[in-house]
Amino acid sequence: MKIMIILGLFMVLPYIVLSAYAENSWIVSINPYDSHGGQELFKPKELPIFSGDRVTWQNNDSISHRIVSGVPQHPDYSGTFFSTDIISGGENSNSISLDFTDYAGYYYFCEIHPWYTGKIFFEDRPNILFSTLDISYEILNQNILSIGGLVESDLGNTEYEMLIYDSKNNLVYQKIKSFESDSSFNEVIDISDSLWDKDENYVLKLVYGIPSESTSMQIKISKNIAYEKSKYLEFCQDFKLEDNFIFEEVLLPNWFKKTLCWYGNDLMTEKEFVNSLNFFKNSL
Incomplete structure (x- = not known):
């Protein structure tokens, strides 16, 4: 009885088992170490998953971490439900599959830096609230x-x-x-x-x-059109003064031919080019 009470401190409320869902893979990023600062070590802080999904911790830090289930206040039970190997800087942990059995989710922390904690919970559990x-x-x-x-x-x-x-x-x-x-x-x-x-x-x-x-x-969110740069190189040959012209169903001023040439020669980014083209879509 005492063990179950202690375990309950780092488990979310128990529910009945739900049927399995299609497996997904999720990554929790480990942010660069910030001593005892207020920065969150894990991104996301809370990860909602479905039963049977796999979770991997990606170490974006230069130092090592080791992730274990539980809370640091009860170290005797750390890693009872899952744990990773030591994750060196720039590497990923082993992938862990988590099945919904008796608990709605799990707390976890870094065993090397125990003041950093996170949580994984099942969003397919029965009786979940929808507020x-x-x-x-x-x-x-x-x-x-x-x-x-x-x-x-x-x-x-x-x-x-x-x-x-x-x-x-x-x-x-x-x-x-x-x-x-x-x-x-x-x-x-x-x-x-x-x-x-x-x-x-x-x-x-x-x-x-x-x-x-x-x-x-x-x-x-509709993507910007993927523009093939080679088709714009032809405008590098023709800067004759003419009236506005139609290109990609957009009315453009003659001088914009230079912009098309610059984009074809990688002298401006796609973001700059798309924003310029969108400007004329809305203004001329």
């Missing part, structure tokens, strides 16, 4: 992703973690904030970076609460 009353997103001016909504009133001012994954389960965005006092939330994200050009389909996970719950939503 998100409303959630939606909007793309503004092609470069801004706005996400907002409302949760249950008793969650006002409590912390949440917003995660956005691409279609290959790569974490492309993380933000830890608190709900407003009226239990609303709104996040404005700059998606002009080329990082967002690599995919169109994303999954948002809003993680919060004790026991932890996760609200998921599909997000579609």
